[in-house]
Amino acid sequence: MIRRFGKGLGRLFGAAFFVVALYLLGAAVGGLIPGRSADVPAGDDVEIALLYGPIHVDFLLPATAQTREALQFARTGGVQVEDAGVGYFIVGWGARDFYTTTPQWADLSARATLRAITGDASVLRVDVVQPNIAFDQLPRLSLSADQYAALLAEIAATATPDAIGVEAEGHRATSGFVEARGRFHILRTCNTWVGRVLRGAGVPMGAWTPTPYAVRLSLWRAGVR
Numbered sequence: 001m002i003r004r005f006g007k008g009l010g011r012l013f014g015a016a017f018f019v020v021a022l023y024l025l026g027a028a029v030g031g032l033i034p035g036r037s038a039d040v041p042a043g044d045d046v047e048i049a050l051l052y053g054p055i056h057v058d059f060l061l062p063a064t065a066q067t068r069e070a071l072q073f074a075r076t077g078g079v080q081v082e083d084a085g086v087g088y089f090i091v092g093w094g095a096r097d098f099y100t101t102t103p104q105w106a107d108l109s110a111r112a113t114l115r116a117i118t119g120d121a122s123v124l125r126v127d128v129v130q131p132n133i134a135f136d137q138l139p140r141l142s143l144s145a146d147q148y149a150a151l152l153a154e155i156a157a158t159a160t161p162d163a164i165g166v167e168a169e170g171h172r173a174t175s176g177f178v179e180a181r182g183r184f185h186i187l188r189t190c191n192t193w194v195g196r197v198l199r200g201a202g203v204p205m206g207a208w209t210p211t212p213y214a215v216r217l218s219l220w221r222a223g224v225r
Helices: 002-032 065-070 072-077 096-101 110-118 145-158 190-200 212-222
Strands: 046-052 057-062 088-095 122-129 140-143 176-179
Touching: 002 212, 046 145, 046 212, 057 145, 057 190, 065 072, 065 145, 072 122, 072 176, 088 096, 088 110, 088 190, 096 110, 096 122, 096 176, 140 145, 145 190, 190 212
Parallel strands: none
Antiparallel strands: 046 057, 046 140, 057 088, 088 122, 122 176
């Protein structure tokens, strides 16, 4: 009886390992296969940065008048969009439950993780950063004025029309969350959103970028940086 249970448990872990390995391999392939990018002329008028975490990628955008105008929706989440002391905005998309209830890894819950895997509503997070950060030491992308306008339009279009603010505890006091379009799940992650937004801005990204390294592979393949 115990031997049968052990064999069954071993098969279960083996199957789980196979699924995870297949997912990670698919992410690498998806990052290397070119997706369909918008036809927007490239240039170097604006520099943005990408903030890579273990499982999540954010945009870091300069706090220009154009950026502030595009991020007006974040005011409903309590973000001080018009604050003259802001140097950059951090912008990301993610699963509502996971994103709003997990400011630190210690706060991770099985419920939020399961909902993120199987499907949850989504939110946009916007935070502010002071001007004196070491921007030149971050992974950066150069965009033309048209590309940057397209990127901002893609981000703004992700917010719901009424841009309802979402409460969250434990996060930085300067950050805010608003309801967003689209459902989050294991095949449609925060990083696939980053890839989609960049493709919409004419950046040659991979067809499927569910992980941070898939985003990196996409940009490496395209020779963007």
